[in-house]
Structure formats: structure tokens, C-alpha cells
Amino acid sequence: xxxILVTGAAxxxxxxxxxxxxxxxxxxxxxxxxEVPDSEAGERKGAAFAAxxxxxxxxxxxxxxxxxxxxRASQFSIVAVTRCLAEAGWTMEGNEEETxxxxxxxxxxxxxxxxxxxxMAVESPETASPFLFPYTVANAPASIAAIELKIKGPNATxxxxxxxxxxxxxxxxxxxxxxxARAIVVGAVDEWNLTYHLTYERLGVLRTATKPxxxxxxxxxxxxxxxxxSVRARGARPWARLAGSASAGSPVSPQQxxxxxxxxxxxxxxxxxxxxxxxxxxxLVHASANGVPWVDSAEEAALAEVFGPAPRVERVKLQVxxxxxxxxxxxxxxxxxxxxxxxxxxxxxxxxxxxGNQITVVLSAP
Numbered sequence: 131x132x133x134i135l136v137t138g139a140a141x142x143x144x145x146x147x148x149x150x151x152x153x154x155x156x157x158x159x160x161x162x163x164x165e166v167p168d169s170e171a172g173e174r175k176g177a178a179f180a181a182x183x184x185x186x187x188x189x190x191x192x193x194x195x196x197x198x199x200x201x202r203a204s205q206f207s208i209v210a211v212t213r214c215l216a217e218a219g220w221t222m223e224g225n226e227e228e229t230x231x232x233x234x235x236x237x238x239x240x241x242x243x244x245x246x247x248x249x250m251a252v253e254s255p256e257t258a259s260p261f262l263f264p265y266t267v268a269n270a271p272a273s274i275a276a277i278e279l280k281i282k283g284p285n286a287t288x289x290x291x292x293x294x295x296x297x298x299x300x301x302x303x304x305x306x307x308x309x310x311a312r313a314i315v316v317g318a319v320d321e322w323n324l325t326y327h328l329t330y331e332r333l334g335v336l337r338t339a340t341k342p343x344x345x346x347x348x349x350x351x352x353x354x355x356x357x358x359x360s361v362r363a364r365g366a367r368p369w370a371r372l373a374g375s376a377s378a379g380s381p382v383s384p385q386q387x388x389x390x391x392x393x394x395x396x397x398x399x400x401x402x403x404x405x406x407x408x409x410x411x412x413x414l415v416h417a418s419a420n421g422v423p424w425v426d427s428a429e430e431a432a433l434a435e436v437f438g439p440a441p442r443v444e445r446v447k448l449q450v451x452x453x454x455x456x457x458x459x460x461x462x463x464x465x466x467x468x469x470x471x472x473x474x475x476x477x478x479x480x481x482x483x484x485x486g487n488q489i490t491v492v493l494s495a496p
Contacts, residue, residue: 133358135368138218139462141351178336181451206350207271230283234294234318292483295458317352318454347451351458368496369469374405380486394432401490413474416460
């Protein structure tokens with residue numbers, strides 16, 4: 131397979147509007163978790179936590195007047211994609227057809243869809259705002275970013291629960307290798323929505339003050355994948371090399387958050403084999419750990435099986451929450467770590483999602 135490099139990354143998260151701020155606050159041990167107050171959701175027992183961004187502006191990447199028509203997830207994507215291209219030094223002019231965008235998501239379009247349905251049901255179909263409709267679909271953030279930034283190459287959105295951001299990277303690697311594009315922005319975007327949150331609360335899967343579980347996250351994180359020949363031709367400095375990836379699954383219910391250690395270990399080994407690297411070359415692991423005890427314990431057992439004494443392990447979802455955007459953040463952080471500390475050798479990013487979805491990605495020093 132053609133050599134593929136990461137040449138830039140960016141993030142909009144509950145801990146910062148950019149990757150550097152987010153990384154610094156994660157390193158300081160800060161958490162984005164806050165309990166959703168009763169003033170928003172009414173009286174209920176055991177209110178769950180959420181990882182939200184709060185007030186947000188698209189300036190200076192996009193004017194406030196222009197952005198006010200966009201849904202929240204599309205605003206996140208505009209800022210993150212714009213910053214990522216700038217970090218990579220990638221010029222769009224003349225490269226429009228050679229540039230693509232692939233975003234994973236678990237919740238994009240949620241807020242416009244809920245509001246449109248409310249207007250139609252509570253008011254009337256005649257009074258429902260037609261301006262909401264274009265943003266009710268999951269691919270709105272990728273499409274809006276492509277329109278705004280004139281990205282005319284491959285454009286796709288992947289909805290595969292928690293590992294969707296890693297799946298976008300998996301797919302993007304194939305597209306660059308097949309010469310469908312010279313550069314592709316890959317990552318994931320999510321928006322927090324109260325209706326979705328309350329649904330997960332009722333399912334009893336979210337973390338509360340008295341019960342373990344995961345925390346719903348929002349934001350957008352992306353990296354730029356680029357053909358190595360293109361990187362050398364334009365004299366850019368790569369952050370990392372996309373060395374290997376693997377995807378597999380465990381035979382569990384589509385809605386169950388369960389994992390078998392042997393299946394997780396097999397996926398990790400497959401990704402390392404694809405990268406042509408032994409476990410000893412991995413200096414950092416970004417674990418999928420998100421607060422679900424039976425999944426986290428399975429992953430811990432798998433890491434012990436593959437690595438023995440494990441390398442450094444980071445568990446950022448325990449600080450910024452779970453959603454495809456969080457897996458994409460781990461990829462961005464992994465690339466940043468290799469940019470700043472090439473002696474790490476390789477960084478492994480793992481994702482274990484509902485329904486037994488498992489994806490592992492290996493980045494190495496360029």
C-alpha cells in the first residue's frame with residue numbers, strides 16, 4: 131500500500147477550541163464532565179453527566195453572520211477543518227478535485243431534526259422552518275465544510291457508533307492508496323442533544339454521581355491524510371505515518387456494550403501486523419476506555435495479553451466523553467505526540483464500540 135502521512139490536525143472539544151489547548155488541559159488532568167441540571171431537563175432521579183462545549187463562535191474562521199444559519203455540528207466542522215488545512219499548509223486553490231473529506235458521526239443532525247419534528251408536531255407542517263431541513267441529515271457537517279472550503283474530491287459520512295472516526299481513517303487510507311485523492315480530511319463530528327441525552331439516561335447507560343457509565347461528548351477532530359509523494363513534492367513536514375489498521379467484531383447484540391478480551395487482542399495484533407511492527411515498538415496506547423466497566427476491563431485484559439507490561443496508556447474519553455468525535459480526537463493527539471516526540475516509535479489507537487465494533491489504528495514516526 132502507498133505510504134500515507136498525517137500532515138496536520140485540529141480539534142474543537144469541550145476542553146478547548148484547538149488541539150493544543152485541549153492537549154494541555156488533558157495533560158493537566160482536567161475533565162469536561164458536568165451534570166446536566168434539572169433546569170434543562172426537569173426533575174428526574176440520578177441525573178447523568180455530559181461533556182459539552184458551551185458557548186461557541188466560528189470567528190475568525192467564519193463570520194458570525196454567515197455561521198448563524200448553520201447547525202452546531204457544521205459550525206464545529208468548519209472551524210476544525212479550516213484549522214487542520216492551515217496546520218498542514220495545504221492550499222486548496224488548484225487542489226480542489228484532489229482533496230476529499232470523510233467524517234464519522236453518531237449524532238450530527240440531531241438538534242435540527244428534533245426541532246423540525248417538534249415544529250411539525252406541536253405547531254403545524256406549514257409553519258415548520260424549511261431552513262432546518264438541510265441540517266437534519268448526518269452528512270451535513272462534511273457537506274457544509276466541503277462547500278465552504280471548495281473540497282470537491284471524495285465526500286462521505288460514516289455512522290458506525292463510537293468507532294466511526296477510526297473507520298473514516300480506515301476508509302480514507304484506502305481512497306488515498308487508490309489515488310482517488312492526494313489529500314483527505316478525516317475525523318468525526320458530534321453535537322450534544324438533550325433529547326438524545328435523556329433517551330440514553332432512560333436506558334441507564336450514562337454515568338451519574340452514583341453509577342458508572344459513559345458520558346456523551348460533542349465536538350469535531352480531524353487530521354489530514356496525504357500521499358507521501360505529495361508531501362515530499364511540496365516540502366511539508368509530516369506529523370506521523372499511517373502505518374496500519376484493522377477492523378473486526380464480537381458476536382454481541384447491536385445495542386450491547388460488551389467485548390471479549392480475545393477478540394480485542396486479535397484486532398490489535400492484526401493492526402500491528404498490518405503495520406509490520408512488533409508490540410515492543412509501541413510507545414503509547416490511546417485506549418478506548420470510556421467508563422463502561424465490562425468493556426474497559428476486557429480491553430485492559432487484551433492490552434496485557436498483547437503487550438505484557440503495557441506502554442504508556444492514555445484514556446482521554448474518561449475526560450472528554452464518548453462519541454465518534456472522541457475517537458477522532460485520539461487520532462489527532464496520537465499524530466501530535468509523534469510530531470513532538472518521534473522517539474515514541476508508534477502510537478496505537480483502539481476503539482471498542484456498541485455491538486462489538488472494534489477498530490485499531492497504528493501511527494508511527496514519519
